[in-house]
Amino acid sequence: MKNPSAYDVVIIGSGLGGLLSAVMLAKEGMKVCVLEKNKQYGGCLQTFSLQKHVFDSCVHYIGGLGEGHPLHQIFEYTGIMPQLELRAFDANGFDRICFGDLPTLYPLANGEANFIEQLSSYFPQEKEAITQYIAAIKNVGDHFPLYRLRLGAAAEKQAVSGWELTQKIAQITPNKRLQQVLLGNNLLYAGVPHRTPFYIHALVTESYIHSAHKVVPGSSQISKFLIMALRQYGGEIYNHATVEKIAVENGVATYAETADGQRFFARNFIANIHPAILLPMIDSTVIKTAYRKRISQLPQTTAPFMLNIVLRPATVKMRHYNTYWHQHEEALKAIQYIPGSFPETYAAYFTESKTHRGYAESVSILTYMHYDEVEPWANTCNHTLSKMDRGQAYTDFKEHHAQLLLAKVSQHIPEISANNMTHSVATPLTYRDYTATPEGAFYGILKDVNQPAATTISTRTKIPNLLLTGQNINLHGVLGVSITAVATCAELLGDSYLLQKIKQ
Ligand SMILES: Cc1cc2nc3c(=O)[nH]c(=O)nc-3n(C[C@H](O)[C@H](O)[C@H](O)COP(=O)(O)OP(=O)(O)OC[C@H]3O[C@@H](n4cnc5c(N)ncnc54)[C@H](O)[C@@H]3O)c2cc1C
DSSP, X not given: OOOTTSEEEEEEOOBHHHHHHHHHHHHTTOOEEEEOSSSSSBGGGOEEEXXXXXXXXXXXXXXXXXXXXXXXXXXXXXXXXXXXXXXEOOTTOSEEEEXXXXXXXXXXXXXXXXXXXXXXXXXXXXXXXXXXXXXXXXXXXHTSGGGGTOOOOHHHHHHHHSXXXXXXXXXXXXXXXXXXXXXXXXXXXXXXXXXXXXXXHHHHHHHHHHOEEXXXXXXXXXXXXXXXXXXXXXXXXXXXXXXXXXXXXXXXXXXXXXXXXXXXXXXXXXXXXXXXXXGGGBOOTTSOHHHHHHHHHOOBOOEEEXXXXXXXXXXXXXXXXXXXXXSSSSTTGGGGOOTTSOOSEEEEEEEEOSSSTTBEEEEEEEEXXXXXXXXXXXXXXXXXXXXXXXXXXXXXXXXXHHHHHHHHHHHHOTHHHHTEEEEEEEOHHHHHHHHOOGXXXXXXXXOOTTSTTTTOOOSBOSSTTEXXXXXXXXXXXXXXXXXXXXXXXXXXXOHHHHHHHHXX
C-alpha cells in the first residue's frame, strides 16, 4: 500500500493523453504517478516489429507538428519536440485520393495557398470553392480557443458545432467529385454521413494542411521521450498495473487499486481510459445511474482493420504520400459497407527502407471493420500479457479479409501483393484488447451532430478530484488528445497560467 500522501495526481492509462498530462503536471511541480495495464506504454502510440521491421500500431502520421502550430508548441513545452525524428510528407500532396479504377490521384497539399493551387489544377472551375473551403475550416479552428492556445468561452465553439459534415461540404461546392476529394481521407476521423459534425473534419484536416509528419523510428518514440521527461521531473510510471477500482469516500476519490491489490493514494486522479470502462470501477452513488447508463450506451466509432506487410527489398517504390482509395463515388459510404462487400475503402501508409533509399520496406493498409464481424470471438482476449489463441476459424477469418483487402489494393498498387514477404493483421479485437476501447472503436465515442450534448464528455466529473482526458473527451488523434490534455491539466494548474507557460 502506498503512503496516503504519496501523489498529487495518479493517472490511469499511459496513452498520449495520460503521458502528456503527466509531463505537464510533473513539470509544474506535482508528484505524478501513471498506471498502465500493458507491458508497452503509449496506448495507440505502441509499435511492434515483424521480421525486424517496426510498424506503428495506429499513428502513421501527425498533423500540426510544424513550427507555429499549437501542437508544436505543446510538444516544445514538454521538451520532446527537438528530440523527435520526423520526416515531412510530400508538401504538394501528403494525401492523395483516388476512386474506383480511375488513375487520377487528387492531391491534398500542405499550406493553405498550396492546397488551393494544387487542387485547383484538377478543378480549375472550382478555385473559388476550394478557397472558401480553406476559409471555412480556418473559421472553425478560430472558434475553438484551445486550438489557438487562447482562453475563450464555450459559446464560441457552439457557434460552429452544429453543422453536419456532408451538408456543409455541399454548401461549399456543388461539384460532386470535389466534395468527395475533400472528404477523401475520412479514415482519419471515421466520418459517418449525416452524423459527423463538420468541426471534427475541420480540426483534423486543418492540422494536416498545416503540416504532415511521420515519426521515423515509429510513433512509440513520442511515448519514450514523454516517459523520459516525466522521470526527469520526478514522476513515476508503472506497467502491468491494471486499475480495477477507484475508491470514493465522502464524494472524493481516495485511491486507485490495481489487479494485484496495490493501492495508489492521491489528491487527484485523471482517467485516460474510455469512460464506459472507467465508470464501473467507481462504486459511488455520486455518479448517477442515469449518467452511467447514458455513457455505457453511447455509440462508438466504427473499428479499424489493419494489414501490415513486409515488402521484398528494393521492389516497391517509396511514396512520400498516403493513398486513400474509394470504391464508390461517395467517400463516406464505405463505413456502412455490408458483409460481402468488405472493403470499400483503404489507406496505404508506406515506410521507407533504411538500406534501399527510394524504396518502401513495408506498408500498412487500413480500412474499416464492423465489430459484429468479429463478434463470434468477442469473449477471447489476446495481448502480450494474456496470450490466447483465438482459434483456427479466427485465423482463417483474418487471412480471408487480408486477401480481400489485398485484391482491392492490387487494382491501384499491384506491386504490393507481388512483393508481400509476410504480413500480420490487426482486427477490432486487437485494438480492443490492447487499448481497452469498447468494440475496438477507431476513435472512441462517436460524436453525433444530432446529439451534441449526449456525445460530448466534459473533462470534469461529479467527483471533484477525478478528471478525464484522452480521445473520448473533445477530439481524437495526436492533436485532439494533446489539446484535451491541456484542458485537463488546466483544471489543476489554472488555464491562463498553463497557456502562458506553453506559449513561452
Ligand atoms: C488504427 C488507428 C490509426 C490511427 N491513426 C492515427 C494517425 O495516423 N494520426 C493521429 O493523429 N491519430 C491516429 N489515431 C488516433 C490516435 O492514435 C488516438 O486518438 C490517440 O492516440 C488516443 O490516445 P488516448 O490517450 O486517448 O488513449 P489510448 O491510446 O487509447 O490509451 C489508453 C491507455 O489506457 C490503458 N488502459 C486502459 N484501461 C486501463 C486500466 N484499467 N488500467 C490501466 N491502464 C489502462 C490502455 O492500455 C492504453 O495504454 C489512430 C487510431 C487508430 C485506432
